[in-house]
Amino acid sequence: MIKKxxxxxxxxxxVFHEIAGKDLxxxxxxxxxxxxxxxxxxxxxxxxxxxxxxxxxxxxxxTELIGKNHFxxxxxxxxxxxxxxxxxxxKPVKFNAKPFIFPNQPEKGITYWDWSLMPVKNExxxxxxxxxxLVNVTESKKREKRLAMQNALSKLLSEASSLDEIISQVLxxxxxxxxxxxxxxxxxxxxxxxxxxxxTWYSKPLGKSLxxxxxxxxxFKKGEGLPGIVWKIKKPYWIKNVxxxxxxxxxxxAEKENLHGAFAFPIMINKEIFGIIDFIGYEIVNPNKEFLxxxxxxxxxxxxxxxxxxxxxxxxxxxxxxxxxxxxxxxxIVRTDMTGNILECNSSxxxxxxxxxxxxxxxxxxxxxxxxxxKMEENIVKNIIVKKGCSGEYEKEYIxxxxxxxxxxxxxxxxxxxxxxxxxxWGIVRDITEQKQFDKKKDEFINIVSHELKTxxxxxxxFSQILQxxxxxxxDEKGILYLxxxxxxxxxxxxLVKDLLDVGKISEGKLALNLQLTNxxxxxxxxxxxxxxxxxxxxxxKVGKANSNMVIxxxxxxxxxxxxxxxxxxxxxxCDKVIVKIIKNNKEIVISVKDFGIGISKTDLKKIFxxxxxxxxxxxxxxxxxxxGLYISSEIIARHNGRIWAxxxxxxxxxxxxxxxx
Amino acid sequence: MKKKILIIEDDQGIIDVMKIILSEYYTVSVIKxxxxxxxxxxKEMPDLIIMDLWVPGKDGKDLPKKIxxxxxxxxxxxxxxxxxHNIKIIAKSMMADGYMSKPFDIDQFLSLIKSHLx
Numbered sequence: 001m002i003k004k005x006x007x008x009x010x011x012x013x014x015v016f017h018e019i020a021g022k023d024l025x026x027x028x029x030x031x032x033x034x035x036x037x038x039x040x041x042x043x044x045x046x047x048x049x050x051x052x053x054x055x056x057x058x059x060x061x062x063t064e065l066i067g068k069n070h071f072x073x074x075x076x077x078x079x080x081x082x083x084x085x086x087x088x089x090x091k092p093v094k095f096n097a098k099p100f101i102f103p104n105q106p107e108k109g110i111t112y113w114d115w116s117l118m119p120v121k122n123e124x125x126x127x128x129x130x131x132x133x134l135v136n137v138t139e140s141k142k143r144e145k146r147l148a149m150q151n152a153l154s155k156l157l158s159e160a161s162s163l164d165e166i167i168s169q170v171l172x173x174x175x176x177x178x179x180x181x182x183x184x185x186x187x188x189x190x191x192x193x194x195x196x197x198x199x200t201w202y203s204k205p206l207g208k209s210l211x212x213x214x215x216x217x218x219x220f221k222k223g224e225g226l227p228g229i230v231w232k233i234k235k236p237y238w239i240k241n242v243x244x245x246x247x248x249x250x251x252x253x254a255e256k257e258n259l260h261g262a263f264a265f266p267i268m269i270n271k272e273i274f275g276i277i278d279f280i281g282y283e284i285v286n287p288n289k290e291f292l293x294x295x296x297x298x299x300x301x302x303x304x305x306x307x308x309x310x311x312x313x314x315x316x317x318x319x320x321x322x323x324x325x326x327x328x329x330x331x332x333i334v335r336t337d338m339t340g341n342i343l344e345c346n347s348s349x350x351x352x353x354x355x356x357x358x359x360x361x362x363x364x365x366x367x368x369x370x371x372x373x374x375k376m377e378e379n380i381v382k383n384i385i386v387k388k389g390c391s392g393e394y395e396k397e398y399i400x401x402x403x404x405x406x407x408x409x410x411x412x413x414x415x416x417x418x419x420x421x422x423x424x425x426w427g428i429v430r431d432i433t434e435q436k437q438f439d440k441k442k443d444e445f446i447n448i449v450s451h452e453l454k455t456x457x458x459x460x461x462x463f464s465q466i467l468q469x470x471x472x473x474x475x476d477e478k479g480i481l482y483l484x485x486x487x488x489x490x491x492x493x494x495x496l497v498k499d500l501l502d503v504g505k506i507s508e509g510k511l512a513l514n515l516q517l518t519n520x521x522x523x524x525x526x527x528x529x530x531x532x533x534x535x536x537x538x539x540x541x542k543v544g545k546a547n548s549n550m551v552i553x554x555x556x557x558x559x560x561x562x563x564x565x566x567x568x569x570x571x572x573x574x575c576d577k578v579i580v581k582i583i584k585n586n587k588e589i590v591i592s593v594k595d596f597g598i599g600i601s602k603t604d605l606k607k608i609f610x611x612x613x614x615x616x617x618x619x620x621x622x623x624x625x626x627x628x629g630l631y632i633s634s635e636i637i638a639r640h641n642g643r644i645w646a647x648x649x650x651x652x653x654x655x656x657x658x659x660x661x662x
Numbered sequence: 663m664k665k666k667i668l669i670i671e672d673d674q675g676i677i678d679v680m681k682i683i684l685s686e687y688y689t690v691s692v693i694k695x696x697x698x699x700x701x702x703x704x705k706e707m708p709d710l711i712i713m714d715l716w717v718p719g720k721d722g723k724d725l726p727k728k729i730x731x732x733x734x735x736x737x738x739x740x741x742x743x744x745x746x747h748n749i750k751i752i753a754k755s756m757m758a759d760g761y762m763s764k765p766f767d768i769d770q771f772l773s774l775i776k777s778h779l780x
Contacts, residue, residue, distance in 0.1 A: 451716055454745035458765035459675030465768045466682055494765065501747070 037113075037134035043127055045070045045083055054134070059105060074103060083117065087127045092118040097141045101282065106258035107241070109283025110179040112141035142179070146294060149177025153298065157305045171201035171277070174298065180281035181206050181259060184215060186227045187275045194219040195227050198275060211253035211280075218250065225249050227276045230264045234273065236295045238263035238285045254280065261285030265299040269307050277302075332429040335415070338422060340364035352408075352431050354401035368399045380412075385425060389414045395432070406433045446504050453497045460490045488534070499628040506635045513553040513639055520546035520582070520589060520660075523554060527561045528580060531569075537576060538569050544582040546589050550660055552640060557660070560633040560644075564593040564656045567629065572597025572653065588642070588659040596653040605646060609634040633658075664689045665779055668708035670696070670725070672717050680712070683768055684775070696722035704734055710779055711740045715752070726756040739778040 008016075020026045031038045031051040040049035047065040055062045058074070065073070071080050086093050095115035102108050114135040119127040152173045160166040171183035181203045186195040196219050202212050220228035225247060230237050239262045242248040243255055248262070263285055264278030277299075285291075326333060332349030336342055342361050350357045353368055366374060373396040385391045391412040397405050412427035464487045471479040505511045528540045561580075568578045572595040579594040600608065609630050637644040637658050648654035666689045671677050677692055684690050693702055696719025703711070713725060721728070726740045739759040743766065746752060753761035760774055 450747075451745045454764045455673050456675060458745075459673070459679050461765045462676075462679035462683070462768055466679070 041130040107260045180279045182280045236265035335426040337424040563629040568595035594655040600648040665709040670713035695719040726758040730757040
């Protein structure tokens with residue numbers, strides 16, 4: 001007899017009785033025509049009715065289940081408690097996505113079910129049976145969990161500053177998110193040249209397992225075990241079922257814990273392996289596209305995270321270092337926009353001017369430059385900085401906050417953005433107060449030296465001239481001869497003093513040229529005449545003509561020619577002639593002085609135009625000079641845009657050439 | 663009567679040389695220090711002044727200019743002698759009538775003086 005169903009209306013019951021009678025095939029049809037796992041239990045939880053899907057899902061035949069106790073077959077303290085509660089309260093119970101692991105099919109992994117357990121009562125309200133339905137929502141649940149996992153992972157990475165502090169959490173998030181049991185991070189030990197365990201996570205059931213304990217002391221060489229393979233191939237790898245795999249050293253322990261599937265992936269930074277993460281779970285791995293994509297994405301995400309953090313750190317350290325330098329440097333560094341507003345500067349710049357770092361940003365550089373420099377600077381900005389990109393070093397003055405003025409030397413560059421547009425300028429500025437004071441002292445010193453040395457020389461020469469005239473009237477020939485020797489020495493001293501002062505001027509860049517239109521032949525003739533009067537032994541022969549008037553410094557070019565002639569005479573003491581040749585071509589005049597004396601060796605030839613170089617010759621006594629004449633001559637010729645050089649061989653005389661461009 | 667030349671110079675060597683060279687043709691007087699120099703020159707009223715720019719004393723600064731802009735003294739020719747390389751430029755800026763650089767040739771010196779005393 002079909003008992004009264006509490007939820008069915010009187011009409012439904014009547015119709016059912018009419019159609020089905022004692023035929024349970026209706027019930028059977030309903031139960032088979034669904035994806036849900038359906039079963040009907042009696043009050044002691046024995047199977048009364050069950051559909052094929054349920055039976056198949058448990059791995060049994062329908063007939064094997066009928067009459068058997070659910071909890072004898074599938075022991076579960078938790079589920080039993082739920083059933084008993086429903087029996088006691090008579091209230092139905094539902095669960096959404098309740099996890100379940102098949103006791104004899106652990107390789108299926110964690111499955112998720114929508115549960116519905118409904119009690120059936122008799123007229124007395126006593127529970128006589130249970131209708132049970134299970135819907136497999138594993139796939140959608142897994143998808144949901146994966147998404148949640150990815151979000152949790154992203155959030156974790158966005159807030160962390162290093163991988164070390166979050167690696168345990170990362171393993172946990174992935175492990176729980178994918179329903180796995182063990183997660184490990186392996187790192188390369190360069191000394192042992194093997195992978196050793198760095199961090200591990202495991203789900204509750206595996207807490208005390210030997211598997212986890214063993215892993216602490218396990219190492220893998222390249223190619224050995226799952227991590228070892230990934231180390232070798234630098235790509236994700238999986239093992240469907242480790243129990244069937246030949247390259248899984250921890251197989252025995254895995255078996256004990258019902259672990260089947262494993263996969264691993266590398267974390268790469270700049271194509272180098274940072275570490276290898278592997279996961280092992282109950283479920284056999286089925287590497288579908290979705291799964292592989294997930295693994296790749298996690299691998300990339302972690303790799304990028306580390307790379308990003310590293311370059312961040314490197315950048316911060318580099319910034320710190322350069323900012324330290326920027327502020328320590330004695331020179332001022334400043335950046336402005338194109339109108340001159342100060343955008344930023346280092347402490348030296350602000351301090352130089354007596355302003356605070358912030359205060360100075362409200363000003364323009366024109367505000368602390370004396371007006372007399374404004375036009376010059378505008379010119380430099382418009383015509384040099386903008387056009388050539390850099391001003392080259394120039395000098396001006398700054399006004400400090402306390403109104404004192406001081407000299408500065410600066411070099412300014414043009415600042416462009418990526419599109420090549422000029423967006424401002426930046427420069428290096430140096431306070432040259434001390435330098436200027438030093439220069440001033442040096443100039444004063446040179447003046448003093450010049451005066452102090454030339455004064456007694458003047459007296460000396462004047463008196464020797466007076467004496468000469470006196471001796472002439474006395475017709476004292478010997479006296480006249482001796483006097484001329486004295487005069488010669490006085491001239492030598494004078495010449496040396498002049499050279500010294502010239503060198504001083506050259507090194508300061510102050511060798512000023514007094515340019516005048518000059519007839520070259522007249523100048524050369526004049527010099528030859530003067531030098532000839534003091535050289536008794538040598539005859540100076542002139543060859544060629546210039547037939548040109550050129551703009552030159554007469555005194556300085558004469559100085560050069562005198563220098564070359566006196567050298568020629570000095571270094572050919574046993575000869576009797578010196579030849580001065582003038583050649584004109586269409587771009588320059590070439591003047592040469594040739595002697596037939598001791599010559600210049602190859603090594604000396606390279607150095608003769610340098611400062612302080614003296615030529616020593618083994619066979620001749622040391623010929624005195626300050627070693628400055630040729631240096632000064634080369635400077636003078638250079639300032640005229642000409643060239644000066646020498647050709648010679650030891651003991652075969654020397655020829656010195658210089659050119660003056662037309 | 664011989665013309666009077668005033669030498670403003672402190673170096674004894676130069677003073678001696680000049681005295682010897684000039685005494686033959688001129689009367690020579692010497693001032694070795696520039697304190698109250700304008701007064702002293704006015705007292706002398708020489709026909710020509712030869713001076714070194716580096717003579718010690720309080721009033722030596724821009725002395726040639728001071729003389730040339732003084733109503734009483736402006737007509738006196740002033741020649742400066744100096745060891746400075748830029749003597750030509752300096753002489754011009756000092757309003758001097760002529761210059762001689764050190765060291766100098768005696769004959770040139772004499773002819774320069776002669777030309778300014780004409």
